[in-house]
């Protein structure tokens with residue numbers, strides 16, 4: 232098998248990249264020291280997390296001169312995500328740490344005044360008709376980043392770079408650059424389905440570089456009215472648990488009750504996790520989420536089947552995978568203490584791209600407020616986001632409605648609702664719960680969302696116990712309240728029953744993504760049908776490519 236060298240400078244979550252490379256028929260050889268770099272013919276620098284962290288790690292370990300030499304010798308080099316950013320001179324993310332300076336210019340932060348940041352999801356890499364590593368105009372690629380190099384017409388082209396761009400809100404940014412032996416993508420090819428594998432293949436096979444012409448000015452990859460290319464993200468969610476027979480199954484509850492309504496009260500069994508994830512990938516799901524819904528009972532580290540589910544899924548599913556359940560400081564069966572960060576690391580190494588934290592986030596938020604909104608860096612959210620980046624940490628929220636008769640009936644963040652309570656109460660607030668809805672806490676959803684955003688969560692998975700499994704549509708009031716309270720992206724969840732519900736949540740709220748479970752598991756609708764429906768209604772979606 233031909234080889235490609237990967238530089239894993241942190242214990243990173245790059246399992247997906249390895250899987251993608253192997254899928255394309257290449258063997259991964261690891262770079263373990265700067266001396267190893269000279270052995271590499273093709274070198275990939277994946278980027279994990281933080282610009283400053285990445286560059287200082289590389290610098291302290293003595294990698295920077297070796298990488299520079301590899302590039303100067305004209306050997307194939309590919310940077311991914313922070314691996315692209317590392318090629319620039321610097322980034323406002325950490326102004327004191329210099330980049331490689333192969334590309335002139337410094338990265339800035341996306342403006343979050345009118346849109347969610349980080350920029351998470353599927354967007355374009357438009358080359359305005361120029362050939363560039365098999366990037367295609369109609370394809371979408373998976374991005375997740377907070378910092379970007381703004382595209383200014385002619386600026387990089389005058390340095391000899393071919394540029395692909397994406398547009399988020401009104402900002403057009405550099406999605407990929409290429410020159411000679413260098414190719415770098417801000418998006419993750421390993422998470423971009425068939426389109427991503429295609430461009431990665433072009434790099435590995437050495438075809439991409441041959442197609443590059445010298446960019447002649449004026450080049451205009453962006454038309455004057457470049458439109459926001461971010462698609463509406465549709466996520467399939469699999470609630471997983473062991474049933475009474477000891478099998479790991481995909482289940483689905485009604486308001487979190489996953490047992491059949493008959494006398495036997497068996498755990499509802501809707502299928503096998505790996506097979507179902509694969510099916511949803513081929514149906515065009517933009518992400519797949521696994522929630523280990525009973526991990527609060529068991530020791531999560533003893534829960535090896537979940538790791539195996541991730542390992543197997545990540546070999547064939549090339550879109551982002553999130554895993555939730557049991558991510559908290561805990562003790563192993565022999566009493567050894569294991570931190571949430573260590574558990575998250577096990578999941579990342581098994582192929583997860585993001586971890587989702589539920590109960591532990593509520594407890595951490597309670598502590599945050601009781602300590603006067605101070606952070607000490609010791610919560611699971613802070614530790615994991617520091618090591619793997621904010622985008623790798625999702626907080627899963629399980630709120631339920633508490634109706635009140637008057638605006639001043641509680642200290643909590645209240646909304647006036649169009650759906651009054653059982654006694655006609657016109658107001659409600661959303662109480663956070665833990666342990667799969669079994670325990671309700673004195674914390675509202677706005678308080679939780681703002682606390683975890685401050686701690687470094689990159690995204691919220693916003694469930695709703697009242698709506699879960701109801702097939703009656705998303706709780707638009709809840710989503711609107713939370714969206715108004717935070718800048719990070721929000722995934723609307725609970726209640727989806729038909730494609731129209733997805734269209735409704737995207738058109739009536741500013742949600743960043745929408746998730747469905749039961750309607751897909753019961754085969755009432757496919758993900759493809761949802762996407763086709765959204766497309767018919769004029770919303771931008773990513774179509775599955777064969």
Ligand code: 1PR
Nearest residue numbers: 487524556557588589590627667699700725726747748749
């Ligand atoms: O608290 O960090 O161990 O995480 C546990 C995780 O398991 C949390 O994310 C929590 O939401 C989830 N969970 C716990 N118990 C249940 C349950 O159902 N009994 N599932 C549960 C939550 C909600 C959604 C669901 C949507 C869409 N499931 O993920 O998929 O509501 O459903 P629908 O489209 O069919 O309406 P921790």
